Amino acid sequence: MNKVTKYVLYDIIRNRFVMGYTLLLAAVSFSFFGFDPDPNKGLLSLLNIILMVVPLVSIIFSTIHFYNSYEFIELLSAQPLSRKSIFLSEYIGVAASLSLAFLVGVGIPTMLFEGTERGIVLIISGLLLTLSFVSLAFLAAVITRDKAKGMGLALVIWFYFALVYDGLVLGILFSFSDYPLEKVMLFLTALNPTDLARIMVLMKMDISALMGFTGAVFQDFFSTNYGLIIALSVLMVWVVWPVALATRIFNKKDL
Amino acid sequence: MHYFKNIPQALPPMIRAENINKSFGKLQVLRNVSVNLPQGRVVAVIGPNGSGKTTFIKTLLGMVVPDSGTIYVEGRSIANRHDYRAQIGYMPQIGRYPTHLKIKQLFDMMTDLRKENAPKSLDEDLVVAFHLRDMFEKPLGTLSGGTKQKVSAALAFLFNPPILILDEPTAGLDPLSSELLKEKIQREHDNGKLILITSHVMSDLDELATDVLYLQDGSVQFYSSVDNLKLETGEQKLGRAIAQIMSKTAVSSKRAEAIKI
Numbered sequence: 001m002n003k004v005t006k007y008v009l010y011d012i013i014r015n016r017f018v019m020g021y022t023l024l025l026a027a028v029s030f031s032f033f034g035f036d037p038d039p040n041k042g043l044l045s046l047l048n049i050i051l052m053v054v055p056l057v058s059i060i061f062s063t064i065h066f067y068n069s070y071e072f073i074e075l076l077s078a079q080p081l082s083r084k085s086i087f088l089s090e091y092i093g094v095a096a097s098l099s100l101a102f103l104v105g106v107g108i109p110t111m112l113f114e115g116t117e118r119g120i121v122l123i124i125s126g127l128l129l130t131l132s133f134v135s136l137a138f139l140a141a142v143i144t145r146d147k148a149k150g151m152g153l154a155l156v157i158w159f160y161f162a163l164v165y166d167g168l169v170l171g172i173l174f175s176f177s178d179y180p181l182e183k184v185m186l187f188l189t190a191l192n193p194t195d196l197a198r199i200m201v202l203m204k205m206d207i208s209a210l211m212g213f214t215g216a217v218f219q220d221f222f223s224t225n226y227g228l229i230i231a232l233s234v235l236m237v238w239v240v241w242p243v244a245l246a247t248r249i250f251n252k253k254d255l
Numbered sequence: 256m257h258y259f260k261n262i263p264q265a266l267p268p269m270i271r272a273e274n275i276n277k278s279f280g281k282l283q284v285l286r287n288v289s290v291n292l293p294q295g296r297v298v299a300v301i302g303p304n305g306s307g308k309t310t311f312i313k314t315l316l317g318m319v320v321p322d323s324g325t326i327y328v329e330g331r332s333i334a335n336r337h338d339y340r341a342q343i344g345y346m347p348q349i350g351r352y353p354t355h356l357k358i359k360q361l362f363d364m365m366t367d368l369r370k371e372n373a374p375k376s377l378d379e380d381l382v383v384a385f386h387l388r389d390m391f392e393k394p395l396g397t398l399s400g401g402t403k404q405k406v407s408a409a410l411a412f413l414f415n416p417p418i419l420i421l422d423e424p425t426a427g428l429d430p431l432s433s434e435l436l437k438e439k440i441q442r443e444h445d446n447g448k449l450i451l452i453t454s455h456v457m458s459d460l461d462e463l464a465t466d467v468l469y470l471q472d473g474s475v476q477f478y479s480s481v482d483n484l485k486l487e488t489g490e491q492k493l494g495r496a497i498a499q500i501m502s503k504t505a506v507s508s509k510r511a512e513a514i515k516i
Binding site: 003004015071074078081083 | 319364369420
C-alpha cells in the first residue's frame, strides 16, 4: 500500500496550496503567541482559528484532490492492486500531508511558546480534527461522481459542523432550559468532532468557570484523564467511520 | 450469429465474456455481451459514441462490475480478484497524472507495483522511441497532451503483458509518434499477444486489426475477422466495409420493425 502512498505524499507536498496553508498556520501561530505576553490567551485565540480553518481547508482540499486524481485512480485500478489498497493509499497520502502541514504550522510554534500539557492537547486535537475532516471529504467524494456536487456536499458538511450544529444545540438549550441538560450536552458534544476538539482544549484551561454549571459538569468529566481518553477515542471514531464507510462504497463503485 | 465467422475459435480464449449486462440507472449500457477473445489477435472494438465500448473495456479491467454475467481471463473468473490485471497493459484515453510527480517517479511507482508479476526484463522500446528518458526529470503537470499520451503508451507496454488494452491510442499523437506506436503494436501482435483497440480512426484500424467487434446500443452487432468482412462486402477498405454492413443491418432492422407492425 505504501508504494502508492509515498508518491501521493510526494506530489501533495510540492503543491503550492499545501505550502501556503502551512505558512498561513505558522504566521497565525507565531503572531498570536508573539503579540500576547500571556500564552494562555494566545492558545485560546489560536484554538478559535484552528477550529474554523483546519476543518475547512482539510475537507475542501481533500475533496478537490480526490476529484483531480480520478484518472490516476482509474489507472491504478487497472493495475494488480485491490480497490481497498488504492483508496487507503490515497487517504493516507492526503491525510499525512495535511497533518504534516499542521504539525509544522501549529505544532512547532506551540511547542516553542507553550510546550505544556495544554499545548500538546491542542496539537493532538488539531491533528485528529484534520484526519476526521479528510475522512469526511473522502466520504463526500465517493458518494457522487459529479465534482460540483461533491464540493457542495463537502461545504455543507463543514458548514454543519462549524456553524449550524452549535446553533441547533443552543436552540435545544433554550427550549429546554428548565430541565437539567448537562448529561445531554455531554452526549451532544460527542456528535460533533469540532466541539469535541474545542472542549478538550478548553477543559485544560482554567476558564470553565465562565461556562456555568454545564462547564462544571464538563470540567468534572474532561479534566480527568479518563474523560480525556474517552474524548480522544470518540474523536478517533470520527476519523475511522467516514473513511471506513467510504472504502466500502468505493469497493463497489463503478469508476 | 451469421457474422461470427472466421474467428479462429480453436485458439484458447485469453478473455471470455459471458452474457455481460450492465445498467447505469435506467440506461442499459451493455446487453448480453458474449465474446471470446483469443490470443494472437488484434481486435478493434468499434461503435458509435455511447455504444458501450468504454464500459465494455472497463468491465474487462474490473473498473465496472457487471450486473450479471462473468468474465474469464486466462480461464479464471475475474470477480473479486485483482491479480489478473498483472496480465494486462492498459492505455487510457485521457492520461492525467499527479502534477508534481516526475515521469521517472511514475515509472518507478509502476515498476514497484508490478515487479513481482513481471519477472522478465522491462520492455522499454517505446521509452526509447519516444525519447522519454530525456524528459524523465520533468513533472507530469508540465507535459503536453501528446507527451502524456506517450507516457501512457510506454507504461502500457512496459511490463510485457500478454494482453494489451488501448483506448484511442493514436488520438493526440503527432504523425511520427503515431507511426512508432503502430509499429510497436504490430510487433507485439507478431509476438502473439491479444490486443484490444478502440479507435475512431479507421485507417489505423485497417492497418492493425485482424478482427472487428462492433457494438451498438450495448449489444454486439457483429464480430468478424477483417478479411471475412472485406470478402463479404467486396470492399477494400475497412471503413467502407463497416459502413456497408451497418447500412444493411439498419435497413433490415427497419424492415423487421415494419413487419412487426
